[in-house]
Amino acid sequence: MRSDRFEATYLIETPLDPAKVAEVMAGEQSCGTFTRVHGETDDLRARARAVVERVEELEPAASPSLPNSWLERQKRPGPWRRARVTISFPTGNVGANLPTLAATVAGNLFDLGEVTGLRLDSVRLPAAYRKQFDAPRHGVAGTRRLTGVEHGALVGSIIKPNLGLSAEETGELVGTLCAAGLDFIKDDEICADPVHAPLAERVPAVMDRVRRHQDRTGKHVMVAFNISDETDAMRRHADLVEREGGSCVMVSLNWCGFSAVQTLRRHSGLALHGHRNGFGALSRHPSLGIGFDAYQTLWRLAGVDHMHVHGLQGKFAQPDAEVIDGATSCLAPLAEGCDDAVMPAFSSGQWAGTVPVTWDAVGTDDLLFMSGGGIMAHPDGPAAGVTSIRQAWAAVREGVALPDAAATRPELKRALEFFGAGK
Template sequence: MERIIAEYLLETPYPLADVAAMMAGEQSSGTFVRVAGETEELRARAAAEVLSIEELDHADAPTLHSAYIARKQPAGPFRRARIRIAFPTGNIGRNLPTLAATVSGNLFDIGEITGLKLLSLEIPAAYRTRFELPAQGIAGTRESLGVTETPIFGTIIKPNVGMRPDEIAALVDQLCAAGVDFIKDDEVCANPDIAPLAERVPAVMAVINKWQERTGRKVMMAFNITDETDAMRRHADLVAREGGSCVMASLNWCGLSGMESLRTHTPLAIHAHRNGFGAMSRHPLLGMGFQAYHALFRLTGIDHMHVHGIGGKFVDTAEEVTDAARACLAALSKDGPDDRVMPAFSSGQWAGTLPQTLAAAQSSDLMFMCGGGILAHPQGPDAGIASLREAYDVLRSGGSLAEGAAARPALAAALDFFGSP
């Protein structure tokens, strides 16, 4: 039987095996009591199975409040464990929202549970093929940009929001002249009154197309088309008509269905922004870990995925960023199709954070996006981009940034201005 395996971190004052069985039943064929029609044959076909329980530690008090626990007053302790449950794919079919509801859903509301985090999902290869693959992925993105070996060096439109289309186009012109590979809108700039997509896309693409005719290089611009589903389709069509190659969407607010609909509608690269993910991930005993989260959205057919940055302005540890990047650079399913996506590093990045980024990814197949690292370089955006390329050249040759900076003025100025990595 083909099954999806979900791994959870659980806390409960009740016997772990009992609560794990409750979780499996609640999310498959059963409920809290046996019901009419729940035959052994049906259970064999549709019931989820608890595969393993690994007890870890315990706490004297519940991590999360539960009115059920408050009423029942169990003695404790509150045991914690890793639990693996297998769910038959036949219960789900090709249905991403139902997959998400199955592996999470009401599990977070079960009264006996005082802590629950969905850590990871194992997706069978045959089941993976039922969903969309990336339209561009790593290879297509590189081919579109004509960048074969180095990381994709990019930046973000700043100020985040408030500029008019002509002002944004002027900034893009400056960045294209500087030699940037990739530019993206900020996640809060989608279709604002002051710079609607209907005006912004033609203005920006006129600049990008001008530079392509002049240099043969076409910068990839990720236009933020986050919106309701029909509007996103229209926005993607506009980008395609103007000669664009990429659109961006905020995953959590468009949802699985919205992202699936966008993928089936457009062949453009989809730059997936995970803003809001911290609400799911930051608590150690509540929500969803990155591996499970990105697996669900990988099934929508995205091409690039944000992983934040090492030493940046966000809460992620270096280990969390590393794990996220390597998850993106691995096939979702063992023996499945090549559905790798390009990890997008951002948040406080500059030439000095490139060494640990390359070490984390163990690959140059990544987007390295610097806002201030390019736009705030003391010698201007041209030198900001040059500092990234100089840093990569030094690292590829096996040297250190401090040593290499002696003969590389843009890198030296970055190290002097931004300080130690």
């Protein structure tokens, strides 16, 4: 890859020649449009036009993935050809402007009349260009330092009930979870600044319990307070968390936007926990939207420290392969020589029994392993739930099957009996 260009790779579907469609895409997202226009000189095109680098034709589709009035007006039938297309763009077209970078690699492409399917799969940046954007302030190593967890997966949970608890009730629950032995606790994405537990009251109540626990044990439990809001409010809430001795805030990335998250990153030294809620609307159709590899690349340029990837054998719709690819992408550098890995956060239906598939899939414990029901619903209580997960991680690292490990680990045995019934 040239140092003055970045690349984006797409999956396209079209009844037209994919190579010609790729040229339309390149023109549309750089200096041109569907035809050459006045002022678009050869010199300008050499400096500013996107270039089609590769077109790899794939197996055709049996029918169009999406409706398309433009093609219908032209009475264009199939076959519906599919191809993987890579286009490079001059970095000078964008500069260090994340919203415009996103508009360049995605933007109007999804509306093109030439396609019946288009999905942004990946974005690749040269190292010098990547370094013009924000990097994680903490990432994997910093999160370990803040929590004091030098080795092993960080075990976390989500505050449940996710809505309805008062500030004081939330504080009491956090105290219980700290005593249970957690490394990490997070708000739910739909609980930010509710009337019954405003952050102005909830943050002091929660951090009072975190500080008490730290005084007793020396252990700082990281709490990701959901401060998703308009930009000025997020800055005020982050300041409150810092004043109270907190170490992390959570943001609903899709609804706050790139600019707000960049502003928050530059304003605060707290760890930024990136929650991807709503990502399914962008990604669930295989021929439309944005794949997680491209998605996590863009958000890492905003400086987040953690990224949600969902969980293996979890409660959501995506296949395990996507979860694995997502975690692998988060832990890989965005460009050669860049130390900018972010910590993948596994959640959704996770418990001791999903630890082996997680370990087998990613081969590392540089991750947040978050369990709600798998901890809070353990028949012997939350502390036993946390212990069962830690016992499962110890077993997989030792190469011991969970049923064998459970013979001498009662908390794990109870978890397998309780949660594993019928599985």
